[in-house]
Amino acid sequence: MGRTSDAKEKILTAAHSLIEQRGYSALGVAEICKTAGVPKGSFYYFFDSKEALALAVIDEHWDSERREWVRILGGDAEPLDRLRQLFEATEATQRTGQESCGAISGCLFGNLSLEMSNQTEAVRERLQEIFEAQAELVAGVIAEARERGEVTVPDTRAAAQSVVAQLEGQILFAKLYNNTSTLGTLWANCLALLGAKAPARV
Amino acid sequence: MGRTSDAKEKILTAAHSLIEQRGYSALGVAEICKTAGVPKGSFYYFFDSKEALALAVIDEHWDSERREWVRILGGDAEPLDRLRQLFEATEATQRTGQESCGAISGCLFGNLSLEMSNQTEAVRERLQEIFEAQAELVAGVIAEARERGEVTVPDTRAAAQSVVAQLEGQILFAKLYNNTSTLGTLWANCLALLGAKAPARV
Incomplete structure (x- = not known):
């Protein structure tokens, strides 16, 4: 049973x-x-172990989050607008979590990176793969924007990692202050990091 | 005894x-x-408790780190150069830790924010105070740079929080990849976030 x-x-x-x-x-x-x-x-x-369970939880969460990132970042909107939509979706997810359980739980991958990455190699490797996949998805959009002359960054992959680092840093503050308002800065900060101007809103 | x-x-x-x-x-x-x-x-x-010990560890670490931040950010260099020195000192600290114990331990305050902030109110409040103090120190330097017309941010406090968030996000990656090279982007990213150009090196 x-x-x-x-x-x-x-x-x-x-x-x-x-x-x-x-x-x-x-x-x-x-x-x-x-x-x-x-x-x-x-x-x-x-x-087989608690570690195997942690890996399964990580995989299941990334399956779901990746679908959302691919849907948004592969969408029909202008490239930079897709990044804005990603930040808005992130903020909405954190707000929904806060409403349902009273506290912002933050990013599962960021939480586990800081808690576990120097304890289990298997988890560290899986989390590296996930953050690399996130940076790849963001880099693709930045490359599109660069082709259109909308951003000026020399290295799209490094710029993408900075955008994801910024997301993780602001989610850390959202969790610490149990307040999503810090996430409202993501879009303007992303544009600054990319040397871009806000596209005209449709 | x-x-x-x-x-x-x-x-x-x-x-x-x-x-x-x-x-x-x-x-x-x-x-x-x-x-x-x-x-x-x-x-x-x-x-009195393990929590009391955690608070004492946090306080002792912040006493030491705050002295370093005040020394650098209150120094004689040009304002933006002081921010660069702060990032270089952060990278050097993480590299020294990596050399001595084989792994990058990251930022104690960031680690504990993600591990503990929704578990103990006393720790959450102490960590909030520390990140607020960090943002205040950075904001002071940004305000100086703004008076000199070197940065264009409308809100020095919000800009400072974004700089610290960026620092935390990149330290997360440094820990996850056990590699300090990600911290080499901090200075250029800080300038981008502040809408600044690199000052001429002396």
């Missing part, structure tokens, strides 16, 4: 929520199973 | 190092005392 894909999904959902609230180190498998409402035996049927 | 200021200092040093390596949640008082080489009774003579 409990060894169904339903149980696996329950464990992943509980783990995601607990990691967002309290981080990874503070959690035990027993507590995750209790929150998920599944017997502890189920855990080891689906996951 | 052990209830001397030497024991307190040993506990603080051990806790600082362990928190940098593994975060706060994963630590127990017994391990901290063992690393410090002091009996567990000493711990509760000096600290």
